[in-house]
Amino acid sequence: xxxxxxxxxxxxxxxxxxxxxxxxxxxxxxxxxxxxxxxxxxxxxxxxxxxxxxxxxxxxxxxxxxxxxxxxxxxxxxxxxxxxxxxxxxxxxxxxxxxxxxxxxxxxxxxxxxxxxxxxxxxxxxxxxxxxxxxxxxxxxxxxxxxxxxxxxxxxxxxxxxxxxxxxxxxxxxxxxxxxxxxxxxxxxxxxxxxxxxx
Numbered sequence: 001x002x003x004x005x006x007x008x009x010x011x012x013x014x015x016x017x018x019x020x021x022x023x024x025x026x027x028x029x030x031x032x033x034x035x036x037x038x039x040x041x042x043x044x045x046x047x048x049x050x051x052x053x054x055x056x057x058x059x060x061x062x063x064x065x066x067x068x069x070x071x072x073x074x075x076x077x078x079x080x081x082x083x084x085x086x087x088x089x090x091x092x093x094x095x096x097x098x099x100x101x102x103x104x105x106x107x108x109x110x111x112x113x114x115x116x117x118x119x120x121x122x123x124x125x126x127x128x129x130x131x132x133x134x135x136x137x138x139x140x141x142x143x144x145x146x147x148x149x150x151x152x153x154x155x156x157x158x159x160x161x162x163x164x165x166x167x168x169x170x171x172x173x174x175x176x177x178x179x180x181x182x183x184x185x186x187x188x189x190x191x192x193x194x195x196x197x198x199x
Contacts, residue, residue, distance in 0.1 A: 017050035035098075045183055054139035055187065056121065062189040068094040068106060071127040079151050082150070082168055087163055089113050089146045091160075091174070094126040111176065113146045118178060125170045140185070146178040 008016075070092060072078050084094040090112035097107040106126035115129055119141040124133040149156040150171035160171060176187040 011063070017173060044182075048071060050140065051182075051185070054118075057139070058111070058187050059189055061093075061120075062191060064096040064190060065170065066094050066096060066106060066126075067170060068126055070094070070108070071098055078161075080161035082160055084148055084150050084158070086158040087090065089148055091148045097122070097179065117141050118143045118146060118176075140178065140180055142180045144179045146176070149175045149177070151175070 007018060056133045065082070067081050068076055070078050070083055081093070084090075090110055092110045093110065094106050095109050108123040108126050108128055110121040110123075112121065114136070117138045120137045120139055122135045122137070123131075128134070147158065149158055150160040151157075151173040153172050156175065157171075170191060173190045176185075177190075
């Protein structure tokens with residue numbers, strides 16, 4: 001008896017190739033979805049971490065706010081302890097800088113919208129006469145509709161320091177509200193007015 005070796009037919013090879021290509025397409029699709037999901041989770045966790053850092057920094061700044069008169073760009077002392085404007089949106093005040101231990105110093109802080117980013121600007125002193133030595137920290141990217149409001153005990157105001165009554169005291173609370181790609185964020189910081197002392 002002669003043993004004849006029989007190979008695969010062309011139809012069998014084509015069916016095998018089709019099945020293998022379906023398996024490869026399914027596997028690559030699952031792998032691509034997995035990589036995209038991982039990238040989204042990574043980006044979301046970075047943004048949550050950034051939000052937590054920004055939240056801690058904003059609260060620390062406002063909780064340590066000091067009742068110190070602000071100096072304008074010309075070096076002239078104003079009658080304002082806090083300046084809040086919403087065209088463009090910015091808030092300026094003096095706070096205690098605890099990073100300079102063992103003796104915390106006073107530093108001027110501005111929260112402002114710069115190029116679509118919520119930015120914290122810290123000056124090296126409470127009365128800076130120029131921009132040298134300032135540190136800019138971006139707290140959130142792609143910010144739309146930044147609004148900062150001050151609460152006087154009765155109502156919210158989008159400007160502060162425009163009249164003699166507001167110049168004589170600091171607000172009860174500050175609210176920062178903005179929208180970015182993750183959604184709407186709102187910080188409401190109740191200020192401890194009894195802790196303000198004139199320095």
